[in-house]
Every structure is written in structure tokens, then in C-alpha cells.
Amino acid sequence: MDADSVVGYFRNKSILITGSTGFLGKVLVEKILRVQPDVKKLFLLIRAPNVESAKLRLQTEVTAKEIFQLLKKKHGVGFENFIEEKICPLAGDIMHEDFGLDSAQLRALCKDIDIIVNGAATTNFSERYDAAFDVNVLGAKNVCAFANKCTKLKMLLHVSTAYVAGEQEGLIPEKPFLMGETLRVGTHLDIESEINLIKEARRELRANCSTEKAEKKTMKELGLKRARHFGWPNTYVFTKAMGEMIMGHLRGRFLVVIIRPSIITSTLKEPFPGWMEGIRTIDSVMIGYAKQILPFFIGDLDLIIDVVSSFTNRKPVE
Numbered sequence: 001m002d003a004d005s006v007v008g009y010f011r012n013k014s015i016l017i018t019g020s021t022g023f024l025g026k027v028l029v030e031k032i033l034r035v036q037p038d039v040k041k042l043f044l045l046i047r048a049p050n051v052e053s054a055k056l057r058l059q060t061e062v063t064a065k066e067i068f069q070l071l072k073k074k075h076g077v078g079f080e081n082f083i084e085e086k087i088c089p090l091a092g093d094i095m096h097e098d099f100g101l102d103s104a105q106l107r108a109l110c111k112d113i114d115i116i117v118n119g120a121a122t123t124n125f126s127e128r129y130d131a132a133f134d135v136n137v138l139g140a141k142n143v144c145a146f147a148n149k150c151t152k153l154k155m156l157l158h159v160s161t162a163y164v165a166g167e168q169e170g171l172i173p174e175k176p177f178l179m180g181e182t183l184r185v186g187t188h189l190d191i192e193s194e195i196n197l198i199k200e201a202r203r204e205l206r207a208n209c210s211t212e213k214a215e216k217k218t219m220k221e222l223g224l225k226r227a228r229h230f231g232w233p234n235t236y237v238f239t240k241a242m243g244e245m246i247m248g249h250l251r252g253r254f255l256v257v258i259i260r261p262s263i264i265t266s267t268l269k270e271p272f273p274g275w276m277e278g279i280r281t282i283d284s285v286m287i288g289y290a291k292q293i294l295p296f297f298i299g300d301l302d303l304i305i306d307v308v309s310s311f312t313n314r315k316p317v318e
Contacts, residue, residue, distance in 0.1 A: 010036040014112045018094050018143065019119030020044040021061045023277050024264060025157065028117065030067050030129040033086060034074075034271060042087045043109065045099055045120070054089040063087075070271040087209035094120050094139035095209060098146060110149045118143045119159040121243075128216055129223030130198045137191065144250035154256045156247070162262040165243040166232050176258065177244045183231025191242055194226065 019025040025219060027240035032039055044062070062068075071078045086293050090109075094098035098106050122135045140158065147156045161253030165172045166183045180187050201222055207213045232238035247256055265283060266276035276283060288294030 007036050011038045012040045012116075013114040014041045014043065015039065015108070015117060016043045016045065017117045017119065018045045018139075019121060019159070021046060021057060022119060022121075024261075025119050026062055026065055026067055026269065026277070028119070029062060029087070030071065030271060033082075034071055034081065037082075037086075039086060041112070042215045043090055043113070044087060045092050045094065047093050048091040049091075050282045051089065051091050053266050054091040058087065063236045067267075067271060067275050067278070075125070087311035094142050095117070095134050097142055099142065105186075106149070110146075111151060113150045113153055116143065116147050116150070116153065117157045117159070121159070121240065123161075123236060125236045126220055127223065127235050128219035129226065129235055130202065130219050132223060132235050132239040133194065133198055133242075136236075137194075137242045140246045141155070141250065144247060144252075147254060148250070148252040150254075151219040153252075153254045155257060156251070157257045158244070158247050160244050160258050160260045161237060161240050163237045164232075164244060164260065166237065174260070177241055179245045179249045181245070187230050189230055189242070189245075191245070192243070197226070198222075200208050281283045 015032070017025060017029065020029055029042060029044070032042065044054075044058060046054040046057050048057055072080075075082045090099070090101065090105070092101050101109070118140065120135065120139060122132050124132070143156070143158075147153055164177070168183070179191075180189050198219075201219065205218060210218070220235070225235065225237035225239070227235050230238065232241060244258055247258060263282055265286060266274050279287065285294065285297060289297075
């Protein structure tokens with residue numbers, strides 16, 4: 001399928017996007033509006049107590065960012081009107097059933113949505129187990145439940161991570177995780193049992209009047225312990241793998257597409273080279289190189305690094 005076909009597909013479509021205030025979400029929203037201004041509507045699910053707060057987060061955390069500068073230049077004084085026409089912020093959260101939307105909102109959305117892009121996630125490798133499970137696993141479950149209510153839904157796109165493959169080596173086939181599948185031979189994963197384990201751990205901590213600090217430490221350790229027991233290196237990739245299982249198990253009549261990006265750094269070309277937000281994972285290494293304060297980086301020359309980044313106006317490092 002060529003790029004023009006993809007662009008054409010989005011014409012007159014209504015798209016629900018979760019995780020739009022994140023780095024990848026901003027890139028997606030900007031790209032759709034730039035290449036297909038005839039998209040019908042982008043519904044952005046934003047964690048907020050009410051619609052006004054959701055609008056404020058949209059304005060300050062999404063459309064105000066530098067990545068939207070090409071769109072601002074194109075539309076000029078009409079930019080805000082264009083955004084208001086094309087984007088509808090929804091105050092809600094994937095951790096809640098029906099995202100916490102009221103019945104009127106829910107009925108209207110279920111009749112209108114053509115595509116769902118689920119990009120909401122917690123990406124902290126050492127997140128506490130209950131927090132990561134709520135977003136990456138139960139959140140996926142709630143997205144699937146909502147998707148099954150959408151009468152004209154064509155596709156559910158779920159953003160996972162390449163690192164659900166764990167620490168396996170060699171050629172790794174792109175195949176979906178089956179419910180209960182693990183990376184460690186001789187183990188079987190029961191997601192309901194993991195839910196009960198988390199609930200029991202919470203009960204014990206509260207019964208013992210544990211401090212917030214102690215509770216956080218215990219839940220982090222529990223997540224890492226469970227991840228390693230089943231063959232995953234950390235809580236993040238473990239819960240993302242479970243999220244994939246949920247997607248495959250609860251899928252309805254619509255197409256489910258799971259994408260597994262590796263490390264995401266900066267934009268390569270569009271809307272301009274080198275845009276990034278915050279400093280995550282390998283970003284500090286590249287920033288050090290761009291600023292010429294890191295002249296070299298120690299590594300194994302026989303290994304392959306799967307990160308491609310771009311920086312403009314960079315002088316060669318001697």
C-alpha cells in the first residue's frame with residue numbers, strides 16, 4: 001500500500017486517539033492534520049476532570065508545541081479555528097470502563113468512530129506493578145470493550161513495543177502473543193491470577209499501615225519479580241505483552257493491528273528534522289554527541305543498534 005492510499009483512507013474518517021499528549025501521540029495528531037486535512041474528526045481522550053481541563057491540556061501540551069509550527073504557518077490566523085473544527089478533546093481515562101464518559105457521549109461516539117488508535121501507556125521500565133497493570137493491561141481491556149460497542153469501527157490500532165520479545169536473540173518472528181503465553185519454558189500466565197495477586201498485595205500493605213514510600217517500593221519489586229518469573233526483563237514490557245494478549249483475546253469483528261516500535265527518538269524529516277521532547281532512554285547520548293560534549297561512546301562493534309536519529313546543524317565530532 002502506497003502513502004497516497006493511506007492518506008486517502010483517512011478522508012472523512014472519525015478517529016479516536018488515546019495517549020495524544022505523549023510524544024508519539026503528538027506526532028500522529030500533527031501528521032494526520034497536515035497530510036489529510038479532510039479527516040472528519042479526531043477525538044482525543046485526555047485525562048482531565050472535565051472538558052474545560054481537557055481543552056486546556058490540548059492547547060498547552062499538544063497544539064502549542066513546536067511540532068505544530070508548519071500547520072500554524074499554513075493556516076495562519078485560522079489555525080485555532082481549524083483545530084477546533086477537527087479536534088474534539090474528551091475528558092476521560094482508559095483505566096475506567098467506557099473511559100468514564102457519560103452515556104450521551106458514549107452513544108454518540110459509538111456511532112461515529114471509524115478507527116481507534118490506542119497509544120496510551122506507562123513506559124516506565126520500573127513502574128510499580130499495580131500502576132503499570134492498570135494502564136497497560138486493564139486499559140487495553142477497556143479499549144477493546146469500547147471498540148466492540150462501535151458500530152462502524154473498521155480498525156483498532158494498538159501501540160505496543162518491540163521489547164515484548166524480552167531478551168531473546170537471533171531472528172524473532174512477528175507473531176501475536178496467545179493468552180497465557182510466556183517467554184520462560186514451563187510457566188503459564190493467568191492474567192486473572194495477576195489481578196488477584198495485586199489486590200492481595202494492596203490489602204496486606206494497607207493492613208500493615210505501610211507508608212507510601214514502602215508501598216511504592218513493594219509494588220515495584222513485585223512487578224519485577226513477576227516479570228522475571230515469566231521471562232521478561234522488566235515490568236513495562238511484561239505488562240505490554242499482557243496488553244497484547246488482551247487485544248487478541250477480546251477482539252471483535254473489526255481488524256486489530258498491533259505495532260511494536262523500538263526506541264523512538266526524534267523526527268527524521270517531517271514536519272522538520274530533529275524534533276524531540278524531553279530526554280528519555282538513549283536521548284542523553286545523542287544530545288551529548290550533538291553538543292560535542294560526548295566525543296565517543298564505548299560499545300561492542302559486533303552488535304547492531306536499531307536506533308536512527310537525526311540532528312541538524314551539527315558539526316563533526318573529532
